[in-house]
Amino acid sequence: MSHFTSSFAAQFASVRVRFGAGIRSQVSEEIARLGCKRALVLSTPPQADSAMEMAQEIGDLVVGVFTRATMHTPTAVTDEAVAHANLVRADCLVAIGGGSTTGLGKAIALRTDLPQIVVPTTYAGSEATNILGQTENGVKTTLTDAKVQPEVILYDAELVKTLPVGMTVTSALNAMAHAAEGLYAKDRNPVSTLLAIEGLEAFAEALDNVVANPADLEARGRTLYGAWLCGTVLGQVGMALHHKLCHTLGGSFDLPHAETHAVILPHALAFNARAAGRELEPVSRIFGNANPGRALYDFATRLGAPLALMEIGMREEDLVKAAELATSKPYWNPQPVTKEDIVTLLEAAFRGDPPAF
Numbered sequence: 001m002s003h004f005t006s007s008f009a010a011q012f013a014s015v016r017v018r019f020g021a022g023i024r025s026q027v028s029e030e031i032a033r034l035g036c037k038r039a040l041v042l043s044t045p046p047q048a049d050s051a052m053e054m055a056q057e058i059g060d061l062v063v064g065v066f067t068r069a070t071m072h073t074p075t076a077v078t079d080e081a082v083a084h085a086n087l088v089r090a091d092c093l094v095a096i097g098g099g100s101t102t103g104l105g106k107a108i109a110l111r112t113d114l115p116q117i118v119v120p121t122t123y124a125g126s127e128a129t130n131i132l133g134q135t136e137n138g139v140k141t142t143l144t145d146a147k148v149q150p151e152v153i154l155y156d157a158e159l160v161k162t163l164p165v166g167m168t169v170t171s172a173l174n175a176m177a178h179a180a181e182g183l184y185a186k187d188r189n190p191v192s193t194l195l196a197i198e199g200l201e202a203f204a205e206a207l208d209n210v211v212a213n214p215a216d217l218e219a220r221g222r223t224l225y226g227a228w229l230c231g232t233v234l235g236q237v238g239m240a241l242h243h244k245l246c247h248t249l250g251g252s253f254d255l256p257h258a259e260t261h262a263v264i265l266p267h268a269l270a271f272n273a274r275a276a277g278r279e280l281e282p283v284s285r286i287f288g289n290a291n292p293g294r295a296l297y298d299f300a301t302r303l304g305a306p307l308a309l310m311e312i313g314m315r316e317e318d319l320v321k322a323a324e325l326a327t328s329k330p331y332w333n334p335q336p337v338t339k340e341d342i343v344t345l346l347e348a349a350f351r352g353d354p355p356a357f
Contacts, residue, residue: 140251
């Protein structure tokens with residue numbers, strides 16, 4: 001069935017995307033293609049070895065390595081990174097890692113307009129967007145700016161084949177959330193809907209194989225394909241309740257990013273399905289349950305994903321505060337949002353129960 005509508009707008013960024021096992025070895029080629037000669041390599045502390053390996057691969061085109069990227073992109077870390085980039089006179093950035101490293105690269109680019117090459121090692125998908133989330137004084141905010149859109153993305157299945165199964169699943173659900181909310185976005189268009197469906201199908205087809213055989217490069221490549229598609233959806237349309245809740249829980253209560261998305265997604269979809277059941281029909285079809293929230297809850301359960309906020313550091317006494325923060329400023333959502341409903345949603349998510357709606 002065609003997803004054509006009689007009136008819509010779509011906008012695509014100019015991004016070079018390459019897929020292939022071992023493609024990371026061609027970062028130097030991409031640096032030169034950008035006309036750059038002084039790359040700064042970025043990573044988180046746990047991926048410092050990967051950053052050093054990347055620096056060795058780049059050779060004479062690298063002028064520094066900064067390995068302090070941090071979850072939720074604190075502005076204080078960005079301050080340090082920008083100072084380092086200026087000190088070494090970097091003319092481009094190479095981010096190797098997941099959403100934290102990509103976020104730092106974007107935050108640096110926002111202030112310096114340096115071009116970015118991203119080599120993802122998770123399925124976060126943020127590399128495909130012009131969206132930046134930053135945290136300051138315990139509050140996470142997001143912005144959209146062409147400056148933060150990476151110029152080059154290299155998807156290398158070899159870099160995710162050793163990603164632990166647990167991280168694989170939570171990172172994938174994080175990516176899938178972009179597509180799922182994109183299906184009912186206020187500004188969705190036929191192309192974003194097609195991308196969302198294809199992205200969800202790619203994950204549905206590949207994740208069981210990845211869990212059974214994490215070194216399966218074909219399956220890993222397919223999940224990276226899904227991450228790119230889902231991330232592209234995130235860059236095309238606005239998000240709603242799910243992302244608002246996750247930003248609140250992550251930025252204000254320091255919950256881990258991907259795990260929070262994994263827990264909240266089934267509950268947010270079940271809540272919104274009351275007003276967007278038709279738009280969420282592809283989720284029900286792909287994952288096999290008439291209730292799209294329950295469909296993803298069962299899928300997450302089968303894959304061994306975390307199901308409860310209490311398992312990932314949330315305190316029960318903070319649920320009401322979280323609901324207040326998540327409803328303090330109005331935002332578009334297909335289903336009207338009240339503090340009482342969000343408390344009910346969060347209570348079920350806290351316990352790991354099936355969606356309450």
